[in-house]
Amino acid sequence: xxxxxxxxxxAGRSTGLDAARTVRGWLLPLGIFIGALAVWDVLVRVLGLPxxxxxxxxxxxxxxxxxxxxxxxxxxxxxxxxLGGLLIxxxxxxxxxxxxxxxxGLRESLLPFAVAVNSIPIxxxxxxxxxxxxxxxxxxxxxxxxxLCFFPVMINTARGLxxxxxxxxxxxxxxxxxxxxxxRSVRVPSALPFVFTALKxxxxxxxxxxxxxxxxxxxxxxxxxxxxxxxAFLNLERSWAAIAFACAxxxxxxxxxxxxxxxxxxxxxxxxxxxxxx
Amino acid sequence: xxxxxxxxxxxxxxxxxAVVELTSVSKVFWGTGRGAVRVEALSHIDLSIRRGEFVxxxxxxxxxxxxxxxxxxxxxxxxxxxxxxxxKFARAAxxxxxxxxxxxxxxxxxxxxxxxxxELPLEIVGRPRAEREAKARQMLELVELGDFAGHHPWQxxxxxxxxxxxxxxxxxxxxxxxxxxxxxxLDEMTRERxxxxxxxxxERTGTTVVFVTHSIPEAVFLSTRVxxxxxxxxxxxxxxxxxxxxxxxxxxxxxERYFELVTEVREALRGSEGESGATExxxxxxxxxxx
Numbered sequence: 355x356x357x358x359x360x361x362x363x364x365a366g367r368s369t370g371l372d373a374a375r376t377v378r379g380w381l382l383p384l385g386i387f388i389g390a391l392a393v394w395d396v397l398v399r400v401l402g403l404p405x406x407x408x409x410x411x412x413x414x415x416x417x418x419x420x421x422x423x424x425x426x427x428x429x430x431x432x433x434x435x436x437l438g439g440l441l442i443x444x445x446x447x448x449x450x451x452x453x454x455x456x457x458x459g460l461r462e463s464l465l466p467f468a469v470a471v472n473s474i475p476i477x478x479x480x481x482x483x484x485x486x487x488x489x490x491x492x493x494x495x496x497x498x499x500x501x502l503c504f505f506p507v508m509i510n511t512a513r514g515l516x517x518x519x520x521x522x523x524x525x526x527x528x529x530x531x532x533x534x535x536x537x538r539s540v541r542v543p544s545a546l547p548f549v550f551t552a553l554k555x556x557x558x559x560x561x562x563x564x565x566x567x568x569x570x571x572x573x574x575x576x577x578x579x580x581x582x583x584x585x586a587f588l589n590l591e592r593s594w595a596a597i598a599f600a601c602a603x604x605x606x607x608x609x610x611x612x613x614x615x616x617x618x619x620x621x622x623x624x625x626x627x628x629x630x631x632x
Numbered sequence: 633x634x635x636x637x638x639x640x641x642x643x644x645x646x647x648x649x650a651v652v653e654l655t656s657v658s659k660v661f662w663g664t665g666r667g668a669v670r671v672e673a674l675s676h677i678d679l680s681i682r683r684g685e686f687v688x689x690x691x692x693x694x695x696x697x698x699x700x701x702x703x704x705x706x707x708x709x710x711x712x713x714x715x716x717x718x719x720k721f722a723r724a725a726x727x728x729x730x731x732x733x734x735x736x737x738x739x740x741x742x743x744x745x746x747x748x749x750x751e752l753p754l755e756i757v758g759r760p761r762a763e764r765e766a767k768a769r770q771m772l773e774l775v776e777l778g779d780f781a782g783h784h785p786w787q788x789x790x791x792x793x794x795x796x797x798x799x800x801x802x803x804x805x806x807x808x809x810x811x812x813x814x815x816x817x818l819d820e821m822t823r824e825r826x827x828x829x830x831x832x833x834x835e836r837t838g839t840t841v842v843f844v845t846h847s848i849p850e851a852v853f854l855s856t857r858v859x860x861x862x863x864x865x866x867x868x869x870x871x872x873x874x875x876x877x878x879x880x881x882x883x884x885x886x887x888e889r890y891f892e893l894v895t896e897v898r899e900a901l902r903g904s905e906g907e908s909g910a911t912e913x914x915x916x917x918x919x920x921x922x923x
Contacts, residue, residue: 521737524707524739525733528731528732528733529729529752530728530756531756532756535756539741539755539756540741621743621784
């Protein structure tokens with residue numbers, strides 16, 4: 355909305371240029387991706403690699419198509435866990451981050467602790483979560499995902515809210531602004547880039563957390579169990595097909611966060627580079 | 633401007649005419665770390681600034697001129713002495729928004745348009761939207777940024793950003809404008825243009841200006857009085873009245889009187905430096921060695 359009213363008289367022309375540039379930006383990585391798949395396929399055939407070591411992409415694609423309903427059911431099951439984990443972990447991380455940023459004493463006593471806990475391999479707790487919340491309960495995996503998201507989001511939120519340009523704080527003080535006004539008008543906008551960076555990390559973490567949680571036990575129609583089961587049967591095309599879906603969850607959620615970031619802070623330096631070039 | 637009759641310098645008592653009244657103001661900073669170093673930033677400053685004046689504070693770096701400005705604006709507290717701003721204690725004056733402040737950096741928020749940046753103080757005071765918009769527009773016209781209201785700060789040049797900051801500082805019609813080296817980061821040509829611009833704004837608004845700078849020509853060109861300060865302890869060593877005609881333009885910089893005044897300020901500065909400069913440098917080296 356604001357972008358449209360932004361600089362220059364040649365807004366119409368530059369959007370056309372931008373679109374062309376965006377298409378070109380997408381074409382190259384896509385070409386590389388398809389090329390890599392082709393090389394992979396050819397290599398597997400030429401080297402005669404057995405299917406249980408590395409199946410050819412064409413085989414994986416065939417298996418993907420053949421088992422689509424089952425894979426789709428597994429993916430939606432796992433996706434629900436990932437989303438639940440993101441909601442609990444990021445929501446909790448933001449809330450606790452705001453609280454710790456608000457009260458300096460709390461931050462100083464809590465943040466070192468949070469950093470320490472963050473370095474614990476939380477994945478190690480996955481089997482315990484299954485005991486606590488039940489093997490067949492989606493909540494047990496969502497909690498693993500939430501644990502993985504919580505600390506990066508909390509630490510970045512607290513950091514973003516407290517690392518504000520001192521000159522901006524002085525300005526607000528000179529204007530006799532209240533703490534709440536400073537929080538709303540300065541701290542929150544300054545923290546947004548930090549929070550979004552953490553949210554991008556969190557999408558990957560949540561996907562990892564949910565799938566690893568499933569490795570330790572979950573209904574058979576879940577990505578984690580799907581991968582484990584067919585790997586054990588040496589039916590690797592099907593495992594790979596499930597891995598492709600797992601990747602799609604991770605990448606898809608990441609892109610959603612990027613999209614929201616663009617909508618929420620179109621003013622940010624990373625998004626104005628393109629506009630300035632025109 | 634403010635319509636209250638009390639603001640008019642009609643009162644018989646001469647002290648009512650003083651918008652800023654500093655009485656024996658001292659400020660001591662304690663260095664952090666081992667062997668806490670005591671730094672006397674300001675020592676017994678007495679200064680009275682009348683309504684409508686343009687007073688520049690000039691001095692070597694470390695003389696406490698920015699500290700003094702921040703004390704007037706209640707951004708820093710005093711260690712001793714009293715600060716009265718527009719008849720109130722500094723803190724009450726800040727809370728009553730008696731002054732507008734312009735810093736060396738424009739401090740505009742990237743997430744707001746230029747217009748919305750200027751509206752910020754009005755927003756903080758809780759003025760209705762229509763009034764905010766009208767008033768901000770009026771201020772942007774005053775600093776000749778009317779065409780850039782919808783732009784974002786990063787789309788403006790350094791000089792334009794600083795003009796937006798001035799518009800923001802003036803948006804509440806403050807009695808005083810406090811400026812801390814506002815043009816220090818600008819190139820010489822932009823700076824001279826901004827000086828003319830500022831004089832025009834000062835003439836139009838009638839605001840009292842307290843202006844911190846380390847440029848002698850700038851101080852002489854803008855001011856009605858130049859306050860020369862020396863370093864540690866920060867003190868006022870001389871006050872030079874600038875008796876140039878009130879209306880100044882490009883040619884003022886070429887008059888004989890202008891050069892005489894520049895020389896006078898320069899000599900006052902040199903005098904204050906010779907007094908404490910050399911020993912101060914040695915003391916500072918020693919202090920850094922301790923830290």
